[in-house]
Ligand SMILES: [Zn+2]
């Protein structure tokens with residue numbers, strides 16, 4: 001029997017912890033992370049801003065703790081599964097013969113969290129200590145908006161005291177042999193539109209019903225959706241590449257509710273939309289546009305269930321010392337990179353909002369994008385390759401600004 005690399009065994013152990021929404025087992029993930037911290041020899045703290053939603057903060061002190069520090073962020077929660085669609089138990093972390101590890105969280109994003117830990121373990125084994133302090137935050141609830149997780153953390157005095165200069169967070173898998181690097185993301189807005197109207201018998205031509213009003217509003221959103229989809233197909237970036245999802249805004253009708261009985265005209269109707277606003281858009285202007293879509297119908301109401309009023313991006317040019325260190329390392333290791341706007345949302349938006357540069361990276365090359373999907377998986381060879389990358393990366397980032 002071939003013995004498994006201990007780093008792979010630790011990754012699989014983390015995957016077996018059921019930190020699945022809507023009832024994540026944060027007690028077990030916290031216990032796992034504290035044990036890791038102890039083994040590796042870094043200090044640990046549990047920050048609790050909301051009961052039952054711990055942020056585990058690990059710290060590897062640098063040679064000059066006064067310098068701005070690095071934050072390696074990862075979320076501990078994972079999204080639910082449709083278990084009968086999986087080839088195995090999603091929380092068994094089964095390894096297939098080809099080395100694929102199949103588990104919820106294999107890509108999003110437990111692989112990243114344990115990679116940070118393994119990289120520090122490796123650097124410590126080599127007797128290294130970074131110039132700058134490196135903090136690792138393992139945060140809850142990213143998958144449900146981060147309101148009780150990262151959003152609270154960045155606003156805390158604890159966070160300010162860390163003096164973070166740069167952060168790393170999650171990226172996405174890439175089917176091709178390049179690393180995707182995200183320097184910004186689309187602002188997630190989840191809205192509910194409610195209309196009210198006349199009621200009556202289902203056999204009549206009743207005017208101004210809740211549903212007819214809602215239908216007009218929905219059509220405006222869907223027309224906008226179509227125009228953005230078209231932009232995605234035809235547009236070319238100033239640098240010559242084709243547009244990708246992060247360059248346009250998307251709208252999806254994800255919730256529809258109305259009606260109590262077939263022959264009764266509903267008094268009220270509701271539509272829920274998942275909107276992702278590209279940094280190419282002026283957010284206030286965009287807000288005006290969607291409010292016009294809604295308020296044109298008399299009595300229609302608009303509620304923001306999720307709203308992010310910032311879509312600032314991290315500069316990726318020679319003026320950003322962190323970017324330069326990252327880019328040069330990739331060049332040295334012969335890793336091609338593709339820089340993009342993240343199409344969905346991550347906790348990086350809270351970090352960028354307070355002016356701290358952040359890059360989103362998951363070392364998942366040559367792998368189908370399976371986050372939130374059935375049979376999410378990552379091959380152990382790629383995971384192990386990623387550990388070498390992260391080890392070098394933390395070595396470089398931790399020493400940014402050091403005189404040789
Ligand atoms: Zn994620």
Ligand SMILES: [Zn+2]
Pocket residue numbers: 079108143371372
């Ligand atoms: Zn996710």
